[in-house]
Amino acid sequence: FKQKTAYEIGVRLVGSEMCIRDRFITAMLMLTAPLKRLTEVNASLQRGLAAAESVFELVDEQSEDDRGTVEIARALGRIDFDNVTFSYPAHDRVVLTRINLSIAPGETVALVGSSGSGKTTLANLLPRFYHLQSGRILLDGHDIENLKLASLRNNIALVSQDVVLFNDTVAANIGYGSKRDAGMAEIEAATVAAHALEFIRDMPQGFNTQIGENGVRLSGGQRQRLAIARAILKDAPVLILDEATSALDSESERHVQAALDALMENRTTLVIAHRLSTIERADRIVVLDKGRIVEIGKHADLLAAGGIYAHLHRIQYAQDRADSEDGA
Numbered sequence: 001f002k003q004k005t006a007y008e009i010g011v012r013l014v015g016s017e018m019c020i021r022d023r024f025i026t027a028m029l030m031l032t033a034p035l036k037r038l039t040e041v042n043a044s045l046q047r048g049l050a051a052a053e054s055v056f057e058l059v060d061e062q063s064e065d066d067r068g069t070v071e072i073a074r075a076l077g078r079i080d081f082d083n084v085t086f087s088y089p090a091h092d093r094v095v096l097t098r099i100n101l102s103i104a105p106g107e108t109v110a111l112v113g114s115s116g117s118g119k120t121t122l123a124n125l126l127p128r129f130y131h132l133q134s135g136r137i138l139l140d141g142h143d144i145e146n147l148k149l150a151s152l153r154n155n156i157a158l159v160s161q162d163v164v165l166f167n168d169t170v171a172a173n174i175g176y177g178s179k180r181d182a183g184m185a186e187i188e189a190a191t192v193a194a195h196a197l198e199f200i201r202d203m204p205q206g207f208n209t210q211i212g213e214n215g216v217r218l219s220g221g222q223r224q225r226l227a228i229a230r231a232i233l234k235d236a237p238v239l240i241l242d243e244a245t246s247a248l249d250s251e252s253e254r255h256v257q258a259a260l261d262a263l264m265e266n267r268t269t270l271v272i273a274h275r276l277s278t279i280e281r282a283d284r285i286v287v288l289d290k291g292r293i294v295e296i297g298k299h300a301d302l303l304a305a306g307g308i309y310a311h312l313h314r315i316q317y318a319q320d321r322a323d324s325e326d327g328a
């Protein structure tokens with residue numbers, strides 16, 4: 001009996017020993033998959049941290065100073081720069097000096113000048129991206145400092161060189177911001193005017209196609225036409241246009257030019273002009289040099305005057321001229 005019991009106990013012991021070993025090995029094997037996953041956690045954690053950082057940076061931004069109280073509906077689009085002098089905050093150097101310029105409703109004014117002459121700064125003062133040190137800017141006779149920021153910016157459309165696009169559908173990218181409630185018919189009409197319908201129709205899901213992070217799936221010309229469609233949809237009386245410097249292929253160029261023509265119609269337009277065709281067609285050309293207006297006039301008159309514009313024209317637009325003559 002004693003022997004039998006010992007044997008049974010022995011078997012049980014060995015059995016349980018095996019059991020523990022098996023369990024241990026099984027547990028070890030089962031650990032490998034979560035361990036592998038654990039090594040991948042760091043990558044997504046880092047991505048999340050980077051994203052959180054940029055989100056919180058934006059949340060922490062101070063909201064724009066808006067002391068304006070006057071609300072206006074749709075402006076006619078008259079703009080007056082009245083003795084405007086400006087330097088960037090925390091910079092001593094004066095960037096614009098005593099700018100006096102009146103632009104009539106519907107007029108197209110091309111800002112021309114060498115790099116650093118102050119064209120972008122002058123255009124950026126209009127939507128009140130910065131405050132003036134001295135002088136005033138008026139929209140329809142209202143000092144823009146007195147206007148509510150929303151009221152001012154509802155009247156201005158901005159088409160700049162860097163088109164910001166969102167990782168969303170084509171339709172959502174055109175109707176965003178104040179126009180996010182725009183109906184499909186409105187969006188489509190803006191797209192037709194911006195010469196963008198054709199390429200959007202060719203996309204796999206048309207207006208519902210996802211354009212990827214910052215529109216990676218679009219060409220330069222297509223991005224610009226989306227930006228123009230946005231501005232057409234916004235339908236503001238004042239347009240600030242920073243023409244793209246990078247060359248497009250001639251097919252895209254033709255479409256973008258046609259889209260811009262549609263956009264500029266019946267709007268007061270301040271264009272930072274890089275293309276000779278835009279400059280030649282402007283109602284007036286304002287030539288800036290080291291932050292001062294040095295010449296104002298039409299293309300032919302300024303050329304004939306033989307001043308700074310004529311010099312700029314010789315060095316900057318000669319190639320453009322040759323191209324347009326080749327094309328003619």
Ligand code: ADP
Nearest residue numbers: 088091095113114115116117118119120121122
């Ligand atoms: P343009 O558009 O004619 O090339 P800008 O208006 O960009 O000229 O620049 C005019 C001057 O202002 C330049 O000397 C430039 O260095 C300076 N400037 C532009 N932006 C800033 C800024 N954010 N802070 C400080 N200085 C700036």
